[in-house]
Amino acid sequence: MKANFCFYFIIFFCATLLSAQEFNQGFIVTQQYDTIDGLVKKQGDASSEKICIFKKFKNDNEVNYNPEQILSYGYKKGRVYISNQLGIELNRLEPSFIRVIVDGDVPLYYFQGQYAYRAPSKRLYLLLKADNFYQANISAVLVNNCYDLTGKIKSLELSDKSLADFFLSYHRCLNKTAQAYMSKKEVNTLDLSLGSGFGSFSVESANSSMEEFNHHAPSTSGLNLKIRFNKGSRKRISFTTSLSFLYYKGYQIDYSNETRAFETIFDYSSIRASLGAKYLIAYLSDNIKLNFHLGAGAGFSTFKNQERIIDEINGNNIFIRSETFEINNLEPIASASIILDYNIGLNSLFVEFNDSMAFGTLKDALSNTSRYKLNNVAIYLGMKLPLGR
Template identity: 20%
Template sequence: MAQSDFRSGYIINQQNDTVWGKVDYRQDSKRYQQCRFKKEDQIAEYSPQQIKGYGFSNDEAYSSVVIDSSFVEILVEGKLSLYRQGPKFYVQKKGEKLQVLERKVETIIKDNKTYQRESDAWKGIMIYLTSDCLKNATNLLTNMHVTERDLTQLVVKYNKCQGTNLTVYKEDKPWTKLVIGAAVGATYTTLKTTYHMDMYSYMKDRYTSIDPTVGVVLDFSSPRIMEKLSLQPEVYFTKSSYTGFVVLNTVASTDYHNTQIDLTTISIPISLKYSLPKREYSGYIQGGFNFDYHIKAATNLRTEKAWLYDTVTTTESKAFDVNKKQGGFWGGIGFLKAFSHFDGSINVRYFHMLKLSQTAGIDMNSDKITFTVIIYSK
């Protein structure tokens, strides 16, 4: 029930009456088998045998009268109509039988070699159905494939050529969508050090820092193909500073080691984002890879030696070398709230980054926990 996504819609009963309410929006195969309809907090489930169809306001529509015992999505209605059921498409010209269009791969043997190619049988069907008005139908189909976008464009073109009334469902639903956002947050970072040579015993096992971060977010999606999944690349700018203090006792002296690490970093996290059904507060999960580029990196080691006779010697040097480039992976969860002019989001993320140091004898990885607020444009 948590995954239910009831949206404004309707059902068409056996008496051809349209009953308005809310319909559960699904993007899996169940949408062709069943309709879940809510009216006044009562939920009913309808099979294709019980209703003639259902749909959503200004969005998808389904019919149970095209093929037996199943719903099909109506893409275009006109003199030539187009329907879809999963990977299969159906076309029907008024007065003619229903035709099936699907992508098939055929095996060709030529010169004792075996090849595979996409069958053109579906193109023959479309040429037959459209050539009475589209005289260049063969040329139009040259670079087309069995996809919703290509077939919709062809069927719409034919109906407009005929000058007949037509309905194009999902016409206002974009094929691609880009949302831009601005982000601000805080990052808690832990640098974990393992050294394999005693000469690096001045290093602490871990260094920590809490730093502000700002960034830009891009969210790419294809609502016509998969509404809940999007690709989200981001860019963040962070300045961080880490300090460590280690005391080492030797036979002749006591050594005090202060290490300072300063990083100015551009981070580029790229993720796949899965959004839960939109409500007043809706959630999402995401995960992917992260690339850090340290545009400025400085490390400093300051050592003070206290000898037995209280003489102090101070030296300064580079603590270790830093890799300019650092890769890793991450995952996170977030919550989104829609406002009038923008969408607001908060999220928590965990990053595991590899190989900060390029110095032989030192292994240094970093773990980051970030808390971010993102404002998305409408």
């Protein structure tokens, strides 16, 4: 059963990966300034700056265009890229496509992780994050022409939306026309992942008659399946809703006592629902993001913990006493994760390192109440799927 499940997951995973090869309605502008409508392939930032993959109709063959072959390309409802042969002096050794965020008398660009704009003097300014220099830069060059924007400088951020709003406001202040080219809304995503992990389970019993028992279940291993919905995944902070399925199993036998052995058999399964928040820590490269995630919620668990004492009498193993905890329980959950996202075009792969804690109470056959704690560490491999494009 487990082997079949893993096989189907791998098939689904590969099929989803292939679905990343998606084309959206777009256009290219030739060297002769002719605009040709068609389909443009969705890619990550780094790939989009190097090549445009275009086809006129759905069943046509793909054609690759580099920045020396066309003047620009873009999507009907989204981003637009222009070739740096149009005079964008970024001192790059190789031809590239540069993303246009605002097109107007003072255009705003994005290239290799940096924003830049062309001032009325035609000089190109890079917007640097260090020491809020970008705010002083814009204030000195642009606000002198439009004092109504003074208040907006303090809240200005290095993001598409914040900068686009500011530059559009600048053009409106001077009664100039401008056009912003961005995705119409934040993209929500769905994470699908499969993981494996190790668990540490402990029971604290108030029943003094059970002191002979080892109330620490063995270290366990098992499978984790997680589905997580991310609200506004392009923001630095996004909110999440998760549904997880866990199954863990463990066994140990302790022979530390010369004449007595302690055997523990442990099974644990849980369905968990939680709310959380994900914070974008940093871009490790053009395609790799490092995120931190915190979550809290509740789980419905079923677990069985059987502990048996085995004595050796006349050379024979004899079960002296057996105690079994078996219960369905509602338990609070807390978790923390480090997530690495790797963009592969439209979708992205991710690796998640997760540590979660569950707490609860249970009763044995004699109605003795015990408290338990389950700590499990797991590694997930998954795919992030955009929703509502």
